[in-house]
Amino acid sequence: MDGEELTEQETALYDRQIRVWGAGAQRRLSKCHVLVSGIKGTVAEFCKNIVLAGVGSVTLLDDRLVTEEAFNANFLILPDENAYAGKTVAEICCDSLKEFNPMVHVSIEKGDLSTLGVDFFEKFDVVVIGYSSRATKKAVNEKCRKLTKRVAFYTVDCRGSCGEIFVDLQNYKYTKKKLDETVECELTFPSFEEAVSVPWKPIPRRTAKLYFAKRVIELFEETEGRKPGECSLSDLPRVLKLKNELCEGNSVSENLIPDSLLERLVSGKTEFPPACAIIGGILGQEVIKVISGKGEPLKNFFYFDAEDGKGVIEDISH
Amino acid sequence: MASQQQQSAIKGAKVLMVGAGGIGCELLKTLALSGFEDIHIIDMDTIEVSNLNRQFLFRRSHVGQSKAKVARDAVLRFRPHINISSYHANVKNPEFDVDFFKQFDVVLNGLDNLDARRHVNRLCLAADVPLVESGTTGFLGQVTVHIKGKTECYECQTKPAPKTYPVCTITSTPTKFVHCIVWAKDLLFAKLFGDKNQDNDLNVRSNNSASSSKETEDVFERSEDEDIEQYGRKIYDHVFGSNIEAALSNEETWKNRKRPRPIYSKDILPESRSQQNGSTQNCSVTDGDSTISVMPSLGLKNPQELWGLTQNSLVFIEALKLFFAKRKKEIGHLTFDKDDQLAVEFVTAAANIRAESFEIPLHSLFEAKGIAGNIVHAVATTNAIIAGLIVIEAIKVLKKDDDKYRMTYCLEHPSRKMLLMPIEPYEPNPACYVCSKTPLVLEINTRKSKLRDLVDRIVTAKLGMNLPLIMHGASLLYEVGDDLDDIMVANYNANLEKPLSELPSPIVNGSILTVEDLQQELSCKINVKHREEFDDEKEPEGMVLSGWTQVPATNGESASTSNNEKPADVTESSSGSETASKKRRLSEIEPSNHKKETENVESDDDDIMEVENPMIVSKKKIRVE
8 A cells, every 4th residue: 555665674774663653654754755944953953853754855945155153053064164164054954964864865955945936846745944034934835735736834933942833734634543443534724824814812812922922023024124033132122012013903912922022032043952952853743743644733833932841732723 | 041141050060961872862962052061971882773763873884882982972073172971881880979970960861771760860869969860752751850859859759660470371371462472582482592590480380290390391402313393393382282281281270261272383384394495594594693584585574464373383483493503502592682583583473373372463573573672662853852851951950940840741642732741840759768768668478588589579679779788687688799708798698598587687577677779878678577478460579568659650650550540640640549748849730630541552562561661651641631
């Protein structure tokens, strides 16, 4: 049903994880093609995880040149200036990732994510966008949704010690074991655009504050023409002003979003490595789950904040 | 979170990591990225191929080398200016004494066995150094913090001991596949290929008075020129045929049980294989003894495939033949090793034939290997998540953020929307014999049980002492050490063989023993109560130790509780009956009902012990509210 069996080499290498998810899932993983764009610490962790897991291929897209700050939380880039000078983040990470699992095809793609056409994305089963603007995420998500083939779409963002994962699987069918029988389930995911523009008033009060805080920062960066992550403490007053405007516009109290949280996000230019490991790990698990078709996927946001240590799933849609 | 204060606390910290495996690799990487500059790491293992799916600091070319050393070298590549000291050694070695531990600001465990964890726990208590513990299995994991005097120590809650089975279940009345594996591995394999001088229960309880034990011994002895195939069939017929018939003759045993059926080779394999195609030369032999295998020559390619009785029988005979043909020198010295392909094939086949006999479902080689080898299933992502959580706790410890310590559980299925669930640590258990010095009670037959039994089953196994010392009043009954003279050693050896009541200082009902481990700086008092009888099935060891915590095993209940259900409680709380001493500090989560969620479990071998990971949350989880 799933094609050829695993080779002896694969069985030996993947023994411990086959005992977790089964040989069928392992075979499906080996046929899966993943696109990853915008590589910082968290995405580097994610790439490491799926390469180790044995996906078919990983295509890296990040044309930024390597600078000293690039290897702050990214262990795929070695601090050897001779090696990285003049190279892009994708190129260096590609070389490192190949070493983790020679059975995975790791390559790079050059170009601006927002200008690539719909047919480009058809090559992939999973698209993961890291460091990127809201507009780009929206554009890519729309292209993925245009394809007849279902492409799993993820965004991931970590600032300081806070992280957000967004998932769009469109219409997703999966199997779940309930008591003794296997049940078929289906979930419908909202698009990225839909999910980030849900009116705030009807959203339950106990929803993770990070959802709202991220939307404020996103909008701030967009209106100010900033590169993603390019904020600092000096922006805080304007960010808070924007927050108040948004709250008013949504008819909710300003107290919905603690100022301290926004302060942490604007000053969180560098990623906190433990948070990268955690968020990259959760993302890795989710992608593996979706590829293997087993188990209930996360819908549709995941938040982690090292401050309270909780890793929370929020289901946010119209 | 990278405040000045935090950064300097990290920079100046001296950290000890115990374990450079699944969690260790992820942890070392994250520590280095987070700014730690002085890390020591202990691991006694070398790298194996099956590690490479998650221990990403290692490459195929590193197989056979020290994990601690290779991990160190790999991390120095992306953080060349930090200090990493690696020790390729067992953390239980005397060099890692209390003074060694005292030099660290925090100890981080990434271990895979209960024994080492307990040992490190005691040393951290003795050295008064904070300990961050962790464990993972598959998608589950957890991180806990242990600070002397402030929180529970690692042993405040009982961790389940390795699962043992009553002898008669293994030798006569198996009901689960694991029983067949234990029989095949610890009895049959051991009898055929292991130390001949070892006691072996293989033929115990044969009711047939006609077969004397001498005769039985002769069956397993192979004479020099005896044809291997014939010998193999003889063994087959003995263990699967006549032994079963002998057991059947005891009517009592089978009154309420399904009777097994005897199986004879002539019925399953009418034609000898060597008659068919000549010799055992057809069996595949590659370099290295551990890769010799019968599967290829029998056309069996897929280790996940279920073999039928005929195939299992073929594997049994051919594997046995191959041991004698190609690995003769090792016979008499072998112990089962999960990485020994031929041994795994043999044990799988033997267990399956026995299972067939008792109408127990058969298992594939892949499954059998996991059971026989106590293999823990593992993936990279869980280890990465746990490593991140460990570093977060370690930083809190360094900053002495007492209120912020958390025990964090990584769940496979969300509970109250949470995949990562932090809860506050508990206060120390006042009844913990390790950190609160509470005495224990031992029920034992002081006239029959020997000191050796007490040392092996209680002091070493249950109390986890490495270099114990046993005193009764002023009398030193037993100790272990390098500096003992011959007379003392002889004296102690003599003591070991004596029943407790016949020792120089007799141990009787009401005696109080002091048991110590100087390296762990642990001292326990044991109140001895004499008891005449013990139930063979429920108390197979013939002694019962009690008196520490009454709470049911929480983490890592894992599978041993398939029948007598105590909910494995993620949030470990107030199910009322628990000892009132388990006061929790301000709780972030108030678990109300404990509804067990029936878990999506792959295997239905519920009582497969995963004893090596007692830290992990059981598969039967509580949905909090």
